[in-house]
Amino acid sequence: MGYVAVKGGNEAIERACQVFAHERMKGDSAPLGVDQVREQLYLAVDRVMGEGSLYAPELAALALKQSAGDTFEASFMLRAFRATRPRLGYSLAARTEKMRIIRRISSAFKDIPGGQILGPTSDYTLRLLDFDLLEDDEARRAAFKKRVFSHIPAGAEIPETFPRVIRILRREGLLEEDLGAGRKEEAVFDITRQSLTFPAPRSATLQALARSETGGMLALAYSSMRGYGNIHPTLGELRIGYVPLTIRHPETGEPYTIGEVKVTEAEVLARMQGNDGMPKFSLGYGLCFGQNELKAISMAILDRCIRAEKPSCPAEDQEFVLYHTDGIEAMGFCNHWKLPHYVDFLSDLDRLRKAQDVARAGKAREDGDAAA
Amino acid sequence: MLLHEWLKNEAGTEKRPGYPFGFMDEGAKKEIRRCILKAVAIPGYQVPYGSREMPIARGWGTGGIQITLSLIKPDDILKVIDQGCDGSVNAVNIKKFLAEVADVEVTNDTCAATIIQTRHRIPEEPMTGRQILVLQVPYPEALREVEPSEMETRRMHAEADYSRMWLYLYEDIVKYGEITISYRYPVTVNGRYITDPSPIPRWDVPRLHMADTLFLFGAGREKRIYAIPPHTEVVPLEFEDHTFRTEDFSGKACARCGATGTFLDEVVDNEKGGRSYFCSDTGYCDKRSTTCSR
Numbered sequence: 001m002g003y004v005a006v007k008g009g010n011e012a013i014e015r016a017c018q019v020f021a022h023e024r025m026k027g028d029s030a031p032l033g034v035d036q037v038r039e040q041l042y043l044a045v046d047r048v049m050g051e052g053s054l055y056a057p058e059l060a061a062l063a064l065k066q067s068a069g070d071t072f073e074a075s076f077m078l079r080a081f082r083a084t085r086p087r088l089g090y091s092l093a094a095r096t097e098k099m100r101i102i103r104r105i106s107s108a109f110k111d112i113p114g115g116q117i118l119g120p121t122s123d124y125t126l127r128l129l130d131f132d133l134l135e136d137d138e139a140r141r142a143a144f145k146k147r148v149f150s151h152i153p154a155g156a157e158i159p160e161t162f163p164r165v166i167r168i169l170r171r172e173g174l175l176e177e178d179l180g181a182g183r184k185e186e187a188v189f190d191i192t193r194q195s196l197t198f199p200a201p202r203s204a205t206l207q208a209l210a211r212s213e214t215g216g217m218l219a220l221a222y223s224s225m226r227g228y229g230n231i232h233p234t235l236g237e238l239r240i241g242y243v244p245l246t247i248r249h250p251e252t253g254e255p256y257t258i259g260e261v262k263v264t265e266a267e268v269l270a271r272m273q274g275n276d277g278m279p280k281f282s283l284g285y286g287l288c289f290g291q292n293e294l295k296a297i298s299m300a301i302l303d304r305c306i307r308a309e310k311p312s313c314p315a316e317d318q319e320f321v322l323y324h325t326d327g328i329e330a331m332g333f334c335n336h337w338k339l340p341h342y343v344d345f346l347s348d349l350d351r352l353r354k355a356q357d358v359a360r361a362g363k364a365r366e367d368g369d370a371a372a
Numbered sequence: 373m374l375l376h377e378w379l380k381n382e383a384g385t386e387k388r389p390g391y392p393f394g395f396m397d398e399g400a401k402k403e404i405r406r407c408i409l410k411a412v413a414i415p416g417y418q419v420p421y422g423s424r425e426m427p428i429a430r431g432w433g434t435g436g437i438q439i440t441l442s443l444i445k446p447d448d449i450l451k452v453i454d455q456g457c458d459g460s461v462n463a464v465n466i467k468k469f470l471a472e473v474a475d476v477e478v479t480n481d482t483c484a485a486t487i488i489q490t491r492h493r494i495p496e497e498p499m500t501g502r503q504i505l506v507l508q509v510p511y512p513e514a515l516r517e518v519e520p521s522e523m524e525t526r527r528m529h530a531e532a533d534y535s536r537m538w539l540y541l542y543e544d545i546v547k548y549g550e551i552t553i554s555y556r557y558p559v560t561v562n563g564r565y566i567t568d569p570s571p572i573p574r575w576d577v578p579r580l581h582m583a584d585t586l587f588l589f590g591a592g593r594e595k596r597i598y599a600i601p602p603h604t605e606v607v608p609l610e611f612e613d614h615t616f617r618t619e620d621f622s623g624k625a626c627a628r629c630g631a632t633g634t635f636l637d638e639v640v641d642n643e644k645g646g647r648s649y650f651c652s653d654t655g656y657c658d659k660r661s662t663t664c665s666r
Contacts, residue, residue, distance in 0.1 A: 009459060009464075010459075010464055010468075013461055013464050013465060076425070076429065077427070079425035080425045080426055080427040082424075082425060083395065083396055083397075083400065083424035083425050083426060084391055084392060084395060084396065084397060085397060086397040086398070086399050086400075087399065190422070191422075192422060192424075193403070193422035194420070194421075194422050195420035195421060195422060195423060195595030195596070196595075197420065198521075198522055198523040199523070319521055319522055319523060323522075328425060328430060329430045329431075329593045331429065331430075332429030332430025332431040332432060332434070332593065333430055333431035333510070333593055334431075335429055335431065335432070336429065336430075336431030336432050336510070339432065339454070339461070339462050339491075340454065340455050340457075340460055340461070340462070341455070341492075342455050342637050342652070343455045343456060343492045343493055343555065343571075343572075343573050343635070343637070343652055344492060344554070344555045344556075344571050344573070346573070346619070346636075346637065346638055347554035347555040347573040347574060347575075347619055348554040348555070349638070350554060350619045350620065351550070351552045351553070351554040352552075354550055354620075355548045355549070355550055355552055358548060358549035358550055359548075359549075362549070
C-alpha cells in the first residue's frame, strides 16, 4: 500500500545520516586532519568563517571536514553554533590602518605611499594543473622552501601602518565626505539580534553583506558592472592582513586588545553628482573575514550600488540585495522543496480541478450557444 | 520541574555536552518570548525578531523551532507533525532535535501533547486552552503575492491598505470563475490585519476562528513571529457572491480508518492504477484504527 511511503520512518532517516558520514570514510585514504584543512585549504576556511559569520579557524575547518567540503553546509554549521553562545559584548571600532598587511594593492595609482605589496595571491599564476602536487611530500616541500627562501634579498622594513589611498583623493576634494566623519561612534544595529528593516541603516547593510554568500554577491555585483547598473568602479585599494580588535574593560573602561582577525578590505571608487552639484567620487566599502578578495570587491561594489537614490536595477535595490544574498537562508529555503508538500499539492489539485470544471462548463455553454 | 532543578539534576549527564538546555542561550529565548507576548497583544501583526540560526536548515521550520525552544520546559509533552504526519522525515528530524536538547517526552497523541509543532496542518482533534500550536511559516507576508517589497507591505499593513489584495481575488474570479488560492488562504484576524495562516489547507482555516488554543506562527528565515490568541475572530477573505470554500472530499473516506470528516491525502496506487485516500492526520487515524479494531 502507498500508505507506508508517506512516513519517513525513524530508521530510514538514521540510516541516511550514517550513509552520508560513511561516504567520507569508505575509501582507503588516511583520515583528513582538521589541521590539514585549516592549513592547506585555508581559503575555504576563510570563506566559511565569513559566510558563517564566526571567526573560528579550527571550527570552520572541522565544519568543512564534516560537510565533506560543502562550503554552504560548513558555514551553516558555524552559524548554528553561534546560536548557542551568548552575546557578551561588542568590540570597539577596528582601525584598519593598523592592519598587519600581507597584501595591498591599488589599481587607481601606479605608485602609492607605502608601495604596492602583492603578497599571497593566485592572480598571477597560470591556471595549469601542477602535476607535481600529485607527489606532494616532505622532501619536495623542503626543497621548495629552500629554493624560495635562499634568494631573498634583505628588504626594507615593512612599515607599521599604511596610509589609505583614498585619503589622497579626499584631501584634494575629489572624494565625497567620509560617511562616518564627525559622528560619534554610535550603537551598531546588530542584525543577529534585530531583523532588518528598510531602508536599512548602514551598519546593518555592511553586516549583512559581510556574511553574505560569495557567489550570490558576485552574481549581483557582476550584473551591475556588466550592464544592469551604472557603476563603473575603480579599485582604490585592496588590503589583506590582520587587524587588532579591542574591547572596553567592563569594570575599568580601559581598552584592551583581545587578539587579531584576518580580513580582506576593499574600497572602490565610482563617480557621482555631489549634493552641491559638484561631481565627485563616491566610495563603496567591503570587508570580510579571511582572504576572500572576490567577496570584498563584490561587497564594495554592492555597497556603492545600493546607495543609489532611485534603484534602476536589482543590484541597486537595497532590499533585493540584502534579502537574497544570504547563503544560509537561500540554501535552506531552496532545499526545503525536497520536503513533502502533499497537503499543499492536494489543495492545489482541488483548485485546479475546480477551475477546469468551470472552464469545461463555460465551453459547453458556448458550444451549445453556437449549435443553437 | 523547574529549569534550574533540571540543570542541577542532569549536570554531567547531558546528552549533548557543550549545548545549553533548549539549545539557544537564555538571552535569546527571553528575547523570543518577549516577541511572542507582543504578537499575542496585537493579533495577526508580524513582529520582527532576531531570528537565530538553528542546526536545521532555514525553510525547514526554524521559526517554529525557535518558538518551541523558547517556551519548552522539561515537563512538557511534545508532538511534531509535518503535513499532518508524525512520521514524516522533517517531523522526525525536528522531534529528535527538540527532544535531545530539551529532553522532553514526545507523543503522537494530539490530546496528550502540551506543545504541538506543525508544518502545513492543524490536527483534526480539537485542541484545548492548555495547549499551544506552533506553526512553521515559510512566507509570513500575506500580501507578498501582490507586493514584493517589504517596505511597501509594511506600509500597506500600517494603513490597512488592502485594496490590491481584494483586487487580486476579484481578478482571480474574472479569470477563472473561482478564487484559485488553494492553501495559504489569507484571513483577516481580529478585524484588523490580513494574515497568512501558513500553508495549511483551506480545510483548516475555519478552525482558527474563535478557537480555545493559542496559535503561534514562526518564520525563521523571514524573521517574523505572529499569533492568533484564543477566542479571536479569524475570517477568510471572501465576497458575498463568491464565498470561501474548503477542499471537497464528498463521497470519499479514509481507506484505513473509514473517516469521512477529515482532510484526506490522495495516494496514487500504481498496482491498481486507481487512487486511494488516507487521513492526512496520521495520529488521529492511528487512534481511530486501534479503537475500531478493538
